[in-house]
Amino acid sequence: MIGAAAWSSGKRNYRFATAALREGRFMWLFTRIAAASCFALAILVAMVQVHPAGPSGMAARGAQAAVLLSAVAVGARWRWGLWPSYWQAVIVAVWLDVSIAVLAVTMSTPVAGLCVVLFMGLNGVFVAFLMGWRTQMVHLAFCCAVIAVIVTDAAFGAGEDLATVALLLAPTLTWVLVVSLCGSWLVEYGRKAVRETARSAHYDPLTGLRNRRGMYAAVKSALSRTGDPITIVAAVCDIDRFKQLNDRDGHAAGDAALVAKAEQLRLLAARAELTARIGGDELVLVAFTADTETDVAVGELLNRLDPLTRADADVPLTASVGIATHSTSDPHFSLDDVLRHADAAMYDAKRGGGGACVVYRPGLTQPARHAAAVHRSAPLVECDCHS
Known part of the structure; x- marks a missing residue:
């Protein structure tokens, strides 16, 4: 047998x-x-x-x-x-x-x-x-x-x-x-x-996360197995003051910080979520959720990724995180657009001093910027990011 x-x-x-x-x-x-x-x-x-x-x-x-x-x-x-x-x-x-x-x-x-x-x-x-x-x-x-x-x-x-x-x-x-x-x-x-x-x-040889090609292939494979429309939730994470660390302490220190952040992101990701390094110090997490549960999924992801924005003994650098969503039911759905919007939200967090999570929300008239960078109790920062 x-x-x-x-x-x-x-x-x-x-x-x-x-x-x-x-x-x-x-x-x-x-x-x-x-x-x-x-x-x-x-x-x-x-x-x-x-x-x-x-x-x-x-x-x-x-x-x-x-x-x-x-x-x-x-x-x-x-x-x-x-x-x-x-x-x-x-x-x-x-x-x-x-x-x-x-x-x-x-x-x-x-x-x-x-x-x-x-x-x-x-x-x-x-x-x-x-x-x-x-x-x-x-x-x-x-x-x-x-x-x-x-x-x-x-x-x-x-x-x-x-x-x-x-x-x-x-x-x-x-x-x-x-x-x-x-x-x-x-x-x-x-x-x-x-x-x-x-x-x-x-896969990226330094961090062990998927590279850009691997991320696109994995998302394509995941979508091909799904019959009903779903929402893609993408979080783009960029290490704050990474260039200064490289210039001051050398590339070995920068690589060590990048590996530490990548491992932190991997541990924070759920089993069905994808993690990738798409260039430099830019890390990505891609999640999939039902269209009707998008707001709940984004809120839960914000809470889960909050440790990335903090510095501690193991990972002394903070990160800026931008989150964006897009439903596959949209005839103009594009993973590139989701990543571009998440990237815009991430840069909005950086402009506020870094160490914050920002959600891309087009159409807001009075966006609340970088509050989480100063007050950690505020779990959600929204921005009207025009990219």
Whole structure:
């Protein structure tokens, strides 16, 4: 039985492989190859029906006919159907292993059965690429069980020439196990290298937060998973007097302060929120909320981000924070606009001396500026920021 770790790892690998196929525009090619493999299996089954080493008896022929029909159905599913879910892909892998096992044990001779088992190596490639090595271990265990059944039958009941069986057993084990394991190793380390490359392209090496590209990609992905309109809440944080710190104490001190603020922001962010460094000492938090709960979400975010505006022993610099919102229901919605408005609110906080949170509110006639910078008890500062 596959443990929870194997299922979890398989799902992660499946999502990664699926994303890679889509990103590289290879989804079309992969589905056609999978469909062609299923149709080729159906043709193989049809051919062995007239081979001397093929099935003998109605039961064996009936089992192989069921494999032939299912191969055509699965091939059609890959060719003309939608991309399968993880569980559907697992079912296909199990079906292919069981189908090849049925073909192998219903052949008239063990040698012919071992020849059929060779095709399990192709399923090993499928499993390794889409689901990872843990799931492949289950596949390989099943392959070994099928090979053991065929060899036992040859040794004790089939009257087969054992020398011929032993001669064919070596390449069968090599292809089904050794080559499959080596391929799995290459796929796994290639996957790891691609993940590290992708991470370096989407994450800031100094703070560990997403970079601008990573933030945009994560927001796009989050919005693609959401059917109903939602409101994007963006908070832009800029460290006060950061340039003076760099000039006075050197870039090492500036980097240390930036890392400390970034870690503080990461700890203040909720699980579903995104954090990023989009340039210099400018940090961003992006949250998602229902349109009807925007005011509540902004108030809660103000309270949560208030520690960023304060200096303490661990983080001796304050930060200015600007917050803006925009609903995706707006036909002119743009993440750039949300960030621009939050940036304008942040600079309004800086003009008031820094160490404050300011919410972008267009249309206010008498904005209350920088009160929080002087009176910490005032949790909300609003501004009419024209950017």
